[in-house]
Amino acid sequence: MIYADNAATTKMSEAAVHTMSALLADTWGNPSSLYTAGQKAKEALEKARAEVAAAIGAEPREILFTSGGSEADNQAIRSAAELGKKAGKLHLISTAFEHHAVLHTLAKLEKEGFEVTLLPVHEDGLVRPQEVADAIREDTCLVSVMYANNEIGTIQPIREIGAICRARGVLFHTDAVQAVGHIPVDVLLDNIDLLSASAHKFHGPKGVGFLYAKKGIRLTNLIEGGAQERGRRAGTENVPGIAAMAAALTETIAAMPEVSARLAMLRDRLIAGLSKIPHAALNGDASKRLPSNVNFCFEGIEGESLLLLLDDRGIAASSGSACTSGSLDPSHVLLAIGRVHDVAHGSLRLSIGEDITEADVEYIIRNVAEVVDYLRGFSPIWRDLVAGKKEFIL
Amino acid sequence: MALYSEKVMDHFRNPRNVGVIEDADGVGEVGNAKCGDIMKMYLKIDNDIITDVKFETFGCGSAIASSSMATELIKGKPVAEAMKLTNKAVAEALDGLPDYKMHCSVLAEEAIRSALEDYEKKHANG
Numbered sequence: 407m408i409y410a411d412n413a414a415t416t417k418m419s420e421a422a423v424h425t426m427s428a429l430l431a432d433t434w435g436n437p438s439s440l441y442t443a444g445q446k447a448k449e450a451l452e453k454a455r456a457e458v459a460a461a462i463g464a465e466p467r468e469i470l471f472t473s474g475g476s477e478a479d480n481q482a483i484r485s486a487a488e489l490g491k492k493a494g495k496l497h498l499i500s501t502a503f504e505h506h507a508v509l510h511t512l513a514k515l516e517k518e519g520f521e522v523t524l525l526p527v528h529e530d531g532l533v534r535p536q537e538v539a540d541a542i543r544e545d546t547c548l549v550s551v552m553y554a555n556n557e558i559g560t561i562q563p564i565r566e567i568g569a570i571c572r573a574r575g576v577l578f579h580t581d582a583v584q585a586v587g588h589i590p591v592d593v594l595l596d597n598i599d600l601l602s603a604s605a606h607k608f609h610g611p612k613g614v615g616f617l618y619a620k621k622g623i624r625l626t627n628l629i630e631g632g633a634q635e636r637g638r639r640a641g642t643e644n645v646p647g648i649a650a651m652a653a654a655l656t657e658t659i660a661a662m663p664e665v666s667a668r669l670a671m672l673r674d675r676l677i678a679g680l681s682k683i684p685h686a687a688l689n690g691d692a693s694k695r696l697p698s699n700v701n702f703c704f705e706g707i708e709g710e711s712l713l714l715l716l717d718d719r720g721i722a723a724s725s726g727s728a729c730t731s732g733s734l735d736p737s738h739v740l741l742a743i744g745r746v747h748d749v750a751h752g753s754l755r756l757s758i759g760e761d762i763t764e765a766d767v768e769y770i771i772r773n774v775a776e777v778v779d780y781l782r783g784f785s786p787i788w789r790d791l792v793a794g795k796k797e798f799i800l
Numbered sequence: 801m802a803l804y805s806e807k808v809m810d811h812f813r814n815p816r817n818v819g820v821i822e823d824a825d826g827v828g829e830v831g832n833a834k835c836g837d838i839m840k841m842y843l844k845i846d847n848d849i850i851t852d853v854k855f856e857t858f859g860c861g862s863a864i865a866s867s868s869m870a871t872e873l874i875k876g877k878p879v880a881e882a883m884k885l886t887n888k889a890v891a892e893a894l895d896g897l898p899d900y901k902m903h904c905s906v907l908a909e910e911a912i913r914s915a916l917e918d919y920e921k922k923h924a925n926g
């Protein structure tokens with residue numbers, strides 16, 4: 407199988423598996439216990455915290471371990487809203503193509519009386535810093551812009567947006583779930599106050615992640631109980647998972663310069679190859695994108711049938727079509743960059759990983775072209791387009 | 801667990817009766833690109849019997865499989881019997897569909913009915 411769905415999840419690295427198994431077997435004490443076995447677990451936990459902090463330029467006490475990216479997003483936004491409420495600031499700014507962990511949290515806050523502005527992301531899938539500046543009001547308590555988009559891979563001008571928020575005294579959160587471990591992220595250089603990340607996107611285990619909160623920012627608990635995580639998240643810590651996350655992150659970051667250069671080269675080859683398919687278009691800016699991400703729309707076909715046939719040919723990928731999401735609407739990300747429903751249903755996301763070969767890239771290009779051609783062969787939309795009864799969009 | 805039954809995958813991978821009938825006696829198209837599934841059915845009818853049927857579909861795996869199965873279920877049948885085809889019959893013949901995919905089988909039922917209505921309209925006039 408060629409696994410080209412690394413944006414959905416990644417395979418755990420050997421270092422992560424090894425670390426996790428070793429701790430599951432040997433370091434099973436409760437880190438809150440004062441005897442030696444507990445303190446050994448505590449040591450593993452704090453070593454992981456230091457490693458994770460170093461990976462993004464933070465201090466260990468600014469890292470809070472969570473159950474993943476969704477929890478970190480929820481807690482970051484809830485906390486900012488809570489602080490805003492105390493100061494009489496009920497306005498939040500985000501973007502139209504955030505992950506649902508952000509969008510649904512914001513929708514819930516709206517019901518509670520907050521006001522939310524969702525900025526446009528334009529055809530290239532990029533937020534304009536000037537539009538962030540223009541949207542900030544006296545009563546704005548948070549700006550939340552994702553570092554890199556999970557579907558189209560576009561990398562946002564985070565440093566500039568962070569600088570604007572800093573200058574205006576507004577908290578800045580970034581969902582960096584797709585960025586951490588893939589591109590350089592530094593919370594100080596990037597002017598970030600709150601950042602979410604998830605281990606399973608960088609070869610760590612599922613169900614583990616972290617929230618960075620700049621010191622001095624008071625977090626609101628989502629989970630009440632014991633005093634773990636400086637009292638900001640109750641529950642006995644998932645020590646093996648957290649240690650495995652740190653091992654995966656440290657290794658991934660060390661390999662990043664080499665891996666990302668190679669992936670970007672293969673990504674560009676995929677983009678060039680798939681662009682040769684008639685009436686196809688790349689989604690999102692071609693250069694300001696993750697080295698791993700390729701996302702296309704093919705006119706006249708539907709994404710789920712494309713994925714199923716690619717799976718038959720040993721290629722695992724994903725799509726933003728309605729039928730893969732279980733709703734009637736295609737991906738909100740593709741709609742946000744202005745793709746109309748007709749073409750948004752025919753999308754394909756390939757998110758490649760370091761084990762991909764040049765031969766795999768050629769295989770993908772050839773097989774996607776064949777399957778698209780086959781499906782168009784009995785698509786009534788394609789017939790109408792070719793017959794001139796409908797106008798091509800792409 | 802697989803997303804679809806073996807039957808669905810078989811009809812999806814090897815759809816029966818794919819194509820166009822140029823001199824069809826009835827043609828029906830239903831669905832729209834907004835919801836992601838469009839089906840077009842072509843019927844050849846002789847002496848009130850459906851002698852040939854072809855389809856074209858833009859849609860997901862279950863939409864393609866439902867179209868294929870629906871054509872199989874009405875081929876060689878009298879018009880009156882084909883009119884009674886239900887989406888449930890299509891889904892059952894496919895050994896079931898996931899709940900959120902039932903709308904695709906509804907579309908197959910509607911496409912057949914729309915093509916039959918087109919035939920009856922032409923028939924009544926001619």
Ligand SMILES: Cc1ncc(COP(=O)(O)O)c(C=O)c1O
Binds near residue numbers: 413475477554613
């Ligand atoms: C951008 C983004 N944010 C948040 C999440 C949620 O992360 P998790 O699965 O760890 O809850 C994901 C993962 O799908 C993501 O891609």
Ligand SMILES: [Zn+2]
Binds near residue numbers: 729837859862863904
């Ligand atoms: Zn469907």
